[in-house]
Amino acid sequence: MKNRTQENIHLTTEKLQRELLSRKYIQEIFKELTDEVTKYLRVPTPKNIEQEEEWIKKSKETYKKWENINFIVTDDAGDFIWTCWLMDLNTSTPEIGLRLKESARGKGYGKEMIAGLIKRLEAHKKFEYIIYRAHVENVATNKIAKSLGGELQLDEQWNAKIFTERKFDKSSSFESVEYRIYKK
Numbered sequence: 001m002k003n004r005t006q007e008n009i010h011l012t013t014e015k016l017q018r019e020l021l022s023r024k025y026i027q028e029i030f031k032e033l034t035d036e037v038t039k040y041l042r043v044p045t046p047k048n049i050e051q052e053e054e055w056i057k058k059s060k061e062t063y064k065k066w067e068n069i070n071f072i073v074t075d076d077a078g079d080f081i082w083t084c085w086l087m088d089l090n091t092s093t094p095e096i097g098l099r100l101k102e103s104a105r106g107k108g109y110g111k112e113m114i115a116g117l118i119k120r121l122e123a124h125k126k127f128e129y130i131i132y133r134a135h136v137e138n139v140a141t142n143k144i145a146k147s148l149g150g151e152l153q154l155d156e157q158w159n160a161k162i163f164t165e166r167k168f169d170k171s172s173s174f175e176s177v178e179y180r181i182y183k184k
């Protein structure tokens with residue numbers, strides 16, 4: 001991903017627009033980061049908006065180093081859908097992820113967002129494979145990964161390999177599985 005042009009940052013998909021994360025949507029981000037959403041994520045439910053300020057600040061730093069990119073996603077009417085991201089861009093195994101506000105779920109946006117991130121990496125970056133992690137109970141995420149060619153990682157007994165993920169604030173942990181998406 002050598003050329004950091006507006007064109008490849010603002011790559012759009014069929015129904016969605018992406019732009020770099022900024023403070024523009026901070027109120028919406030804070031409002032939508034509910035227990036229902038964070039139960040599948042390492043990020044805990046924020047106690048105050050300052051935590052989101054901090055996240056946006058850190059995100060700018062990792063973007064400058066060209067390690068991670070966080071996007072804000074809006075629909076074709078310009079309404080806030082939420083976020084998706086590329087992580088570990090300085091490695092041969094970048095990771096992708098997303099979250100949608102509750103009212104935007106079940107409309108195919110999640111699949112479209114992940115497909116868009118894969119397309120972007122395939123067009124702009126050399127990689128061995130892309131990592132996509134899913135909470136074991138997150139049916140929609142697991143479906144998205146499988147339908148986009150993700151290969152579920154298995155253990156020695158050929159069962160899904162289980163990863164224990166700790167919340168960033170260390171308050172709890174949950175089990176997840178890993179999919180790898182190889183370049184077509």
Ligand SMILES: CC(C)(COP(=O)(O)OP(=O)(O)OC[C@H]1O[C@@H](n2cnc3c(N)ncnc32)[C@H](O)[C@@H]1OP(=O)(O)O)[C@@H](O)C(=O)NCCC(=O)NCCS
Pocket residue numbers: 036037040041097098099100101104105106107108109110111112133134135138139140141143144147
């Ligand atoms: C998980 C999430 C990204 C899914 O996005 P979405 O836009 O609702 O999903 P889509 O509409 O694209 O649906 C993808 C598939 O999952 C299915 N699906 C959607 N919601 C579902 C649900 N609640 N239960 C079962 N299947 C579901 C869809 O039918 C579709 O299957 P298909 O391809 O066979 O038709 C979204 O719910 C979310 O942001 N959740 C909170 C944060 C999170 O879990 N992030 C992922 C961390 S890896």
